[in-house]
Amino acid sequence: MLDARGESCPIPVIMTKKLMASKEDYYEVMVDAGAPLENVTRFAESQGYKVEAEAKGGDYLLKISK
Amino acid sequence: MEKKNDKLFIIIAGLVIGVIAAALAFAGNPKNMGFCIACFLRDTAGGLGLHKAPPVQYIRPEIIGIVIGAFVAAFAKKEFGSKGGSAPMTRFVLGFFAMVGCLMFLGCPFRMILRLAGGDLNAVFGLVGFVAGIFCGIFFLKNGYSLKRTYTLTKSEGYWMVILEAVTFVLLIARPAFIAFSEEGPGSMHAAIALSLGAGLIVGVLAQRTRLCMVGGTRDLVLFKETRLMLGFIAILVAALVTNLVLGGFKLGMVEQPIAHTDGLWNALGMLLVGFACVLLGGCPLRQLVMSGEGNADSAVTVLGLIVGAAFCHNFGLASSPEGPTPAGKIAVIIGIVVVAGIGVLNTYLKADTAEPARDAA
Numbered sequence: 001m002l003d004a005r006g007e008s009c010p011i012p013v014i015m016t017k018k019l020m021a022s023k024e025d026y027y028e029v030m031v032d033a034g035a036p037l038e039n040v041t042r043f044a045e046s047q048g049y050k051v052e053a054e055a056k057g058g059d060y061l062l063k064i065s066k
Numbered sequence: 067m068e069k070k071n072d073k074l075f076i077i078i079a080g081l082v083i084g085v086i087a088a089a090l091a092f093a094g095n096p097k098n099m100g101f102c103i104a105c106f107l108r109d110t111a112g113g114l115g116l117h118k119a120p121p122v123q124y125i126r127p128e129i130i131g132i133v134i135g136a137f138v139a140a141f142a143k144k145e146f147g148s149k150g151g152s153a154p155m156t157r158f159v160l161g162f163f164a165m166v167g168c169l170m171f172l173g174c175p176f177r178m179i180l181r182l183a184g185g186d187l188n189a190v191f192g193l194v195g196f197v198a199g200i201f202c203g204i205f206f207l208k209n210g211y212s213l214k215r216t217y218t219l220t221k222s223e224g225y226w227m228v229i230l231e232a233v234t235f236v237l238l239i240a241r242p243a244f245i246a247f248s249e250e251g252p253g254s255m256h257a258a259i260a261l262s263l264g265a266g267l268i269v270g271v272l273a274q275r276t277r278l279c280m281v282g283g284t285r286d287l288v289l290f291k292e293t294r295l296m297l298g299f300i301a302i303l304v305a306a307l308v309t310n311l312v313l314g315g316f317k318l319g320m321v322e323q324p325i326a327h328t329d330g331l332w333n334a335l336g337m338l339l340v341g342f343a344c345v346l347l348g349g350c351p352l353r354q355l356v357m358s359g360e361g362n363a364d365s366a367v368t369v370l371g372l373i374v375g376a377a378f379c380h381n382f383g384l385a386s387s388p389e390g391p392t393p394a395g396k397i398a399v400i401i402g403i404v405v406v407a408g409i410g411v412l413n414t415y416l417k418a419d420t421a422e423p424a425r426d427a428a
Binding site: 011013033 | 145215217279285
């Protein structure tokens with residue numbers, strides 16, 4: 001699981017992009033609420049993945065799958 | 067997430083912000099300066115006596131409105147949270163030099179758009195430098211730049227900027243003798259307090275909800291082919307341009323533009339510094355203000371860096387005037403570019419992990 005919590009914009013998206021270079025079918029990414037949650041979700045969807053966000057305290061676990 | 071609505075929302079928000087920003091210049095604010103985060107923080111610094119430049123002293127209610135508006139929006143959406151601890155001093159320095167760049171150009175990225183929308187072609191040089199600065203920042207981002215993560219802090223930490231803004235508002239209304247008010251110059255030109263505050267609140271709420279960011283537009287387009295923030299940027303430009311054309315605020319040219327100088331090289335270098343520093347910060351001055359209202363203590367420290375930078379610029383003659391840049395200002399911008407590049411190198415290539423004590427085994 002990638003933990004991108006607390007990183008400034010747009011680093012969570014860059015981390016996710018690097019992770020996805022391995023072209024697997026399933027990833028898990030932890031992000032903060034707000035901009036990172038939206039930005040990583042938007043990026044993953046633009047790459048043809050489906051994203052399910054699960055609230056974990058104030059943070060979100062994104063389940064990113066093909 | 068509904069992609070289309072996402073983009074439509076930021077376009078509408080950008081259009082509203084553009085109209086408000088252009089119209090404020092007709093309600094009393096200086097020309098092409100309905101909004102300017104740099105100028106308004108500088109004026110506020112002057113109002114509080116942090117610098118003694120008589121023409122630029124006024125506690126700007128727009129700034130107060132943006133922070134409070136962002137706070138309310140974040141709170142309502144349960145996004146408010148006390149966070150910080152990601153290289154606060156580095157962020158202070160980046161904020162300081164971002165302001166040095168802004169006051170070389172005479173405006174933050176937001177005012178750069180408004181100057182373009184007013185026909186001020188000097189801002190084209192600023193835009194070229196701004197984009198070049200963003201590319202400098204992107205270089206480091208691509209190579210692993212990070213100021214490391216923030217952490218959740220004690221609950222009260224995130225409220226400080228909101229409290230400070232509220233106190234500043236009381237000082238503006240009460241007008242005690244130690245608060246300075248410009249009698250001439252840009253600081254004396256302002257819309258009615260209620261109007262300025264209301265405009266700030268609306269912009270604060272919209273900017274919080276849309277995550278609007280002036281450096282984010284170019285940055286995300288280059289990095290991810292993501293157009294959303296760029297659409298917001300363009301929407302502000304279009305709406306401000308149309309508003310200026312309708313109200314008669316459009317004057318195409320380079321000479322005798324309001325609160326602007328014609329030194330193209332230094333307009334570009336000033337904004338290069340701004341673009342570069344803001345990418346390393348993760349957002350433009352407007353976005354830093356908004357995040358300070360969301361409880362981000364690092365952004366609050368960045369705003370303090372901007373304010374102290376503004377005070378230094380006027381105490382030491384670094385700020386440009388319509389006559390042009392000053393020699394000291396040019397030196398400060400060069401130093402700023404070197405320091406910001408150094409921060410990029412240090413936090414990309416030389417950021418060996420400091421050992422963190424393991425406190426909880428879980």
